[in-house]
Amino acid sequence: MMNILLILILQLIYVPIYTLRIIFLVKQMKFTASILGFLEALIYVFGLSLIFSGDQSVIAMIVYALGFAIGIAMGGYIEEKLAIGYTKLAINLIHNNEKLISELRNAGFGVTVFVGEGKDSIRYQLEILTSRNREKELIETIKRFEPSAFIISYEPKQHIGGFLTKPIYDILKKKKI
Template structure:
């Protein structure tokens, strides 16, 4: 019985991160990865449930199954945050134009579009920054360092086309392809 408990827990630690990644790939429209993880998820799920419901229904096995699910969710979200798949868009509202911050962000390879607008009491400046999700903390830290009072909104765009980031990625891809050919 103790072996079953350990096996059930281990299967949940494997199953739930796979389920989490499958869901993320599905939401990000990465259908091949989603279907691959879905197949793996189904195999683990069926095997795990068959252990829990084979023969006698042990309360301990059901509890371990549920605890494993919870711990697996935690592990799955940690894995996803490390992978940081996709892109993020940051909208940064500033009281004053901070040219130093804008130049620094651009030098570091971030596409920055600057807008000027009218707030409740005075003129405001808004930066719109599109970047890969794995660089979001880097951007946030730079903004915090140069503009600690900035108001920042971060969201994940579903689709985008053209612009600086696309050109920069294509240029980077061409450069790496040229290097590989030699």
């Protein structure tokens, strides 16, 4: 019975580490990913040795699979809370909503406005790049001012320059003086 509990605990540690390792690798954080990979391999080998040592219990294998499934959910939850990286939103509006644009800028979001031609009329598109941990706040603000806005959110691989990096450059300039 102790082995069964240990297998579950190991899976609940192993799988979130596995999930985070993949995410860090995709985000090109190779050093962090390699450290997590080491821990992942260590836990994986130890867990498998528990399952395949002695008589293979069906219950142990089921607990292993159950721990894997729960671990995936935990890894996703942890990644969502860490919110590493940036997100870019394209918001399509029927009308130019100056109140919304002003509110977003006052909240610290860099907003670029484009005017385009839609099927039936002129459309306005707001383009905003922000850190992922502010995405929910941004969408809630947009929905408060424009409930029928069409919003597309995606994660850019990289960005150079622009509104988000300006404060960093300002800090570096002050240190050089």
